[in-house]
Amino acid sequence: MTTAERAGQAVMDSVETYLADITAAIRPLPPRKLALADALGAVLTDDVTAQWPLPAFDNSAMDGYAVRAADVAGATEQAPVVLPVSGEIAAGDTNRHDLVPLTSLRIMTGAPLPLGADAVVPVELTDGGGSQVAIRAPVEAGASVRLTGGDAQPGDLLLPAGTRLGAVHLGLLAAAGHGTVQARPQPRVTVISTGNELVEPGTQLVPGQIWESNATMLAAAAREAGCYARRHPIVPDKTDAVLAAVEDALDDADLLITSGGVSMGGEHDVVKAALATLGTVTFRKVAMQPGMPQGFGTVGPAGTPIFTLPGNPVSAYVSFVLFVMPALDALQDFSGERVPAAHAVLTQPVRSPAGKRSFLRGIMDISAGQVTPVSGQASHQLASLARANALVIVPEQVTSLDAGVTVDVMSLP
Numbered sequence: 001m002t003t004a005e006r007a008g009q010a011v012m013d014s015v016e017t018y019l020a021d022i023t024a025a026i027r028p029l030p031p032r033k034l035a036l037a038d039a040l041g042a043v044l045t046d047d048v049t050a051q052w053p054l055p056a057f058d059n060s061a062m063d064g065y066a067v068r069a070a071d072v073a074g075a076t077e078q079a080p081v082v083l084p085v086s087g088e089i090a091a092g093d094t095n096r097h098d099l100v101p102l103t104s105l106r107i108m109t110g111a112p113l114p115l116g117a118d119a120v121v122p123v124e125l126t127d128g129g130g131s132q133v134a135i136r137a138p139v140e141a142g143a144s145v146r147l148t149g150g151d152a153q154p155g156d157l158l159l160p161a162g163t164r165l166g167a168v169h170l171g172l173l174a175a176a177g178h179g180t181v182q183a184r185p186q187p188r189v190t191v192i193s194t195g196n197e198l199v200e201p202g203t204q205l206v207p208g209q210i211w212e213s214n215a216t217m218l219a220a221a222a223r224e225a226g227c228y229a230r231r232h233p234i235v236p237d238k239t240d241a242v243l244a245a246v247e248d249a250l251d252d253a254d255l256l257i258t259s260g261g262v263s264m265g266g267e268h269d270v271v272k273a274a275l276a277t278l279g280t281v282t283f284r285k286v287a288m289q290p291g292m293p294q295g296f297g298t299v300g301p302a303g304t305p306i307f308t309l310p311g312n313p314v315s316a317y318v319s320f321v322l323f324v325m326p327a328l329d330a331l332q333d334f335s336g337e338r339v340p341a342a343h344a345v346l347t348q349p350v351r352s353p354a355g356k357r358s359f360l361r362g363i364m365d366i367s368a369g370q371v372t373p374v375s376g377q378a379s380h381q382l383a384s385l386a387r388a389n390a391l392v393i394v395p396e397q398v399t400s401l402d403a404g405v406t407v408d409v410m411s412l413p
């Protein structure tokens, strides 16, 4: 028994211990063949290599005239080279074209370079003529030509396994001719808020009620983190209702988040009560502020991870950033960095409870390298959180910091 246990205090887990237990319990989603339209945010399980050269054929980089560079070598402003124009090639023209020496072919951007041509004279360097063209400057062989394979050769690595697909990656896959991709899909997240006091925003309140905000915020945070996310209708403080909501959500979610009902309030802590009979959820105290009461485990036949986040909105959000986001990454077996660690100089003194790591809400000025804690650090103060763009981290053993000290900060998404 430790001194704390003998003294009757619950032992708290460190942030790291708790996070390690979470990520160890998560099995990555199975990879699937995804259409590109469904693959934004998915994480590649295999390297993607080029099957064909990119571009697949020599083509024009400009609107102009396809020529042999040697034929226009003597062109000047004063003495243009005049060549007959023997035809026109537009983008999408799949016919074979041959360039007869000492002639030209009108050519558009993206059109295949005719056989026998080795350069394109941009229309700006000509008189733009239709049956014949006056060329006012020479061009080098290869000018304004995009060569076959100039962007990628067959077998080149286009995207390594582990890439989380963004817009440009999807564009590249499409350009390289891939209609589908093998990847772990975006996790599907359902957020369930519990509380008898909660009513839908936009409706009338009576004293004692509040507008529900956590499910809206956390579902949006999950979407910002690259998930499909939905908000379950508000659940009252009844064990049966919580169980029914969890069972219902299990059908189409890869990860569940509940909010509220996990503090020390006994019978009102219905999430605790409901999940005691279902799955492997354990409720723990984590040595942090905000967000000390945490719960995590798996439920349902597929072992779906579930987070029971505290109801205070700032606690819920900070918990999401610290624990749920890494869990979402683990579901996709994604090891890239989300929030680069940074340092900044405190502009004001701060206090922090002994034995807990504080995540104070702050406004970071990146160019000045400074961070200013916002006024209103209580865990219900969502307006203060909304003014912040960073969390200032104060270590467990530190109870106060003076202005001017350098601190660790995490940028908020």
Ligand code: AMP
Pocket: 193, 194, 195, 197, 198, 210, 211, 212, 213, 214, 215, 259, 260, 261, 262, 263, 265, 310, 311, 312, 313, 380
């Ligand atoms: P609980 O964790 O259920 O004890 O709730 C702690 C505090 O957070 C209480 O002030 C609740 O009213 C508030 N709270 C709980 N759930 C929500 C929610 N979904 N939206 C906004 N505030 C909430």
Ligand code: MG
Pocket: 194, 195, 196, 260, 261, 268, 311
């Ligand atoms: Mg509650």
